[in-house]
Amino acid sequence: MPCCPYCGWPDDDPVVTVSRHGGGATVWTRCVCGSLQMRERRGDVLAVCARSRPGGRPAATL
Ligand SMILES: [Zn+2]
Numbered sequence: 001m002p003c004c005p006y007c008g009w010p011d012d013d014p015v016v017t018v019s020r021h022g023g024g025a026t027v028w029t030r031c032v033c034g035s036l037q038m039r040e041r042r043g044d045v046l047a048v049c050a051r052s053r054p055g056g057r058p059a060a061t062l
Pocket residue numbers: 004005006007008009031032033034035
């Protein structure tokens with residue numbers, strides 16, 4: 001299952017929905033760690049296609 005590279009939260013369980021665009025085809029969500037995620041609807045799923053670093057934190061070491 002895909003998950004946040006910064007805190008490990010599962011992408012399938014968005015914490016905060018920030019905004020929706022295009023009738024829900026594009027959704028911005030925010031993870032528990034503060035990372036913003038841009039999601040695009042592909043069929044039945046909202047796939048994360050871009051994400052920011054958590055605010056005020058250095059990049060996670062993977
Ligand atoms: Zn996270």
